[in-house]
Amino acid sequence: MAVEVRSAKGAATRDQILDVAGKLIQLRGYHATSLDDVLKASGVGKGNFYYYFKSKEDLGYAILDRMLQAFVERTLEPAFADSVADPVVQIQEFLDRVLDNQRQRSCIGGCPMGNLASELSDVHEGFRQRLAGMFLQWRVTLAEVLARGRESGRLRSGLDPASAAQFLVAALEGAILLTKVTRDISVMERCVTELKRHLTLYEAR
Amino acid sequence: MAVEVRSAKGAATRDQILDVAGKLIQLRGYHATSLDDVLKASGVGKGNFYYYFKSKEDLGYAILDRMLQAFVERTLEPAFADSVADPVVQIQEFLDRVLDNQRQRSCIGGCPMGNLASELSDVHEGFRQRLAGMFLQWRVTLAEVLARGRESGRLRSGLDPASAAQFLVAALEGAILLTKVTRDISVMERCVTELKRHLTLYEAR
DNA sequence: ATGTTTGTACCGACCGGTTGGTACAGAAGC
DNA sequence: GCTTCTGTACCAACCGGTCGGTACAAACAT
Structure with missing residues (x-):
C-alpha cells in the first residue's frame, strides 16, 4: 500500500x-x-x-529529490551492493561506468548534480544544502567501501576513507566538467587512468 | 606610448x-x-x-578575455616563472595558493572559469570554445613544468605530462566546486593533501 | 578671439517580448 | 455530484536592446 x-x-x-x-x-x-x-x-x-x-523552485526541489533517488538506486547501490567484493575493483568499475556514461552522452550535459551545484550554490541556499547533502551521500558511500577495504587488510591501515572519498568525488566532478567544456572524451579517459593509479596509493603493500 | x-x-x-x-x-x-x-x-x-x-554577449567575451589575462599574469606566470626551481615544489606551492584563495573567499564564488564552463558549455558554443582554450592554456603550462621535471630527472621518465596536467586541473576544479557547495574549506584541504600525495607517483625513485 | 563643427561620453525613457505566477471555467473520473 | 485534473486567458515585473537627446572638450574656420 x-x-x-x-x-x-x-x-x-x-x-x-x-x-x-x-x-x-x-x-x-x-x-x-x-x-x-x-x-x-x-x-x-x-x-x-x-x-x-507550487512554483518553479518547488519543481527544482522535486527534480533534486528524484535525481538523488535515481543516483542512489541506479548508480551507487548497484556498484557497491556486493559487500564482499574487492573494494578497489568495485571503485575501478565505478570509474569506468562514469567514463562510459560521458562517452554515451558525447561529452554533453555534464553531471546534473555538478551543474546545479555550480550554478546555484552561491545563489540559492536551499538548493545548495540539498546538493551538499547529495554529494555527502556519494562521499559516504565511497568512504564506506574504502573503510571496508581497510578493515579487510586490502587497503593501508593509515588510509583516511573520508579524505580519499572526498578526493575521488572531486576529481570525478572536475573530470566531467573539463570533458564537457572540451567536448573531448580523452580528457575523461586520462583522468580515470590517473585516478586508478591514485588508488594504488591506498593499497596495502 | x-x-x-x-x-x-x-x-x-x-x-x-x-x-x-x-x-x-x-x-x-x-x-x-x-x-x-x-x-x-x-x-x-x-x-x-x-x-x-554591443550586447551582453559582447560583455561576456570581454570578461573572459580579461579573466584569462589576469589568470595568466597574476597566477600562472608568477607560480612557474622560475624555470630552474623544483617542479614538484612549484606545483605544491601553486596548490597551496589555490587553497588559500578559497579560504580567503570563505569558500564562496568558486572558480570563475569553472562556473562559466559549467553554465555555458552546452548552451553557447562561442563561450565554450573560449573557456576550453583557457583551460588548455592552464593545462599546457602545468604540462611544461612537469616535462621540465622529467627532463631533469626529477620526475619519472614514463610520466605523461599532458595526462598528469589534465588530471591536476580537473581535480582542482572539482575540489573548488565541492568546496563551494559544501562551504567547507576542509574539503579543499583534503583534496590538496591527496593531490600532493598523488604527485609522489610522478617522482623518480 | 570667436563662433562652428565634430566626436566622445553619457543619460534615462521606452520598446517588444518573455518571465514566473494567478484566476477560473470546464472536462474527466469516481 | 464532488474531487481531481486540465486548458486558456491574463497579469505585473523584468529581460536585453534601441531610441532621441545632452554635455563637453578638442578641432576648425573666420
Whole structure:
C-alpha cells in the first residue's frame, strides 16, 4: 500500500513534467530553462503544471529529490551492493561506468548534480544544502567501501576513507566538467587512468 | 606610448563595468546577472553601457578575455616563472595558493572559469570554445613544468605530462566546486593533501 | 578671439517580448 | 455530484536592446 496514491493519471503527468524538466535543466541550466520551455516540451498546460508544483523552485526541489533517488538506486547501490567484493575493483568499475556514461552522452550535459551545484550554490541556499547533502551521500558511500577495504587488510591501515572519498568525488566532478567544456572524451579517459593509479596509493603493500 | 589611448575617462568607465560585471557574474552566474544589475552596481547608464559593448554577449567575451589575462599574469606566470626551481615544489606551492584563495573567499564564488564552463558549455558554443582554450592554456603550462621535471630527472621518465596536467586541473576544479557547495574549506584541504600525495607517483625513485 | 563643427561620453525613457505566477471555467473520473 | 485534473486567458515585473537627446572638450574656420 502506497502512503498516498494520487490517482494514476496525475502521477503520470507529474512524472512527465519531472522527466522533461530534468533533461532540459541538465542541458541548459536552471535559470536558462523557462517554465514555457518545460510546458512546450512536455505538452502540459500551465494550469496543470501549477496543480502539481507550487512554483518553479518547488519543481527544482522535486527534480533534486528524484535525481538523488535515481543516483542512489541506479548508480551507487548497484556498484557497491556486493559487500564482499574487492573494494578497489568495485571503485575501478565505478570509474569506468562514469567514463562510459560521458562517452554515451558525447561529452554533453555534464553531471546534473555538478551543474546545479555550480550554478546555484552561491545563489540559492536551499538548493545548495540539498546538493551538499547529495554529494555527502556519494562521499559516504565511497568512504564506506574504502573503510571496508581497510578493515579487510586490502587497503593501508593509515588510509583516511573520508579524505580519499572526498578526493575521488572531486576529481570525478572536475573530470566531467573539463570533458564537457572540451567536448573531448580523452580528457575523461586520462583522468580515470590517473585516478586508478591514485588508488594504488591506498593499497596495502 | 600606448598603441591606442582611448582617452582616460572612457577606459575607466569600461573597466568599471568589467570589474563590477565580472564579480557579479562570478557570484550569480551569467544568466542570473541582468544588465540592470550591472548598471545599478556600477552607476553607469544604459546608453553608456551600449556605447562600450554591443550586447551582453559582447560583455561576456570581454570578461573572459580579461579573466584569462589576469589568470595568466597574476597566477600562472608568477607560480612557474622560475624555470630552474623544483617542479614538484612549484606545483605544491601553486596548490597551496589555490587553497588559500578559497579560504580567503570563505569558500564562496568558486572558480570563475569553472562556473562559466559549467553554465555555458552546452548552451553557447562561442563561450565554450573560449573557456576550453583557457583551460588548455592552464593545462599546457602545468604540462611544461612537469616535462621540465622529467627532463631533469626529477620526475619519472614514463610520466605523461599532458595526462598528469589534465588530471591536476580537473581535480582542482572539482575540489573548488565541492568546496563551494559544501562551504567547507576542509574539503579543499583534503583534496590538496591527496593531490600532493598523488604527485609522489610522478617522482623518480 | 570667436563662433562652428565634430566626436566622445553619457543619460534615462521606452520598446517588444518573455518571465514566473494567478484566476477560473470546464472536462474527466469516481 | 464532488474531487481531481486540465486548458486558456491574463497579469505585473523584468529581460536585453534601441531610441532621441545632452554635455563637453578638442578641432576648425573666420
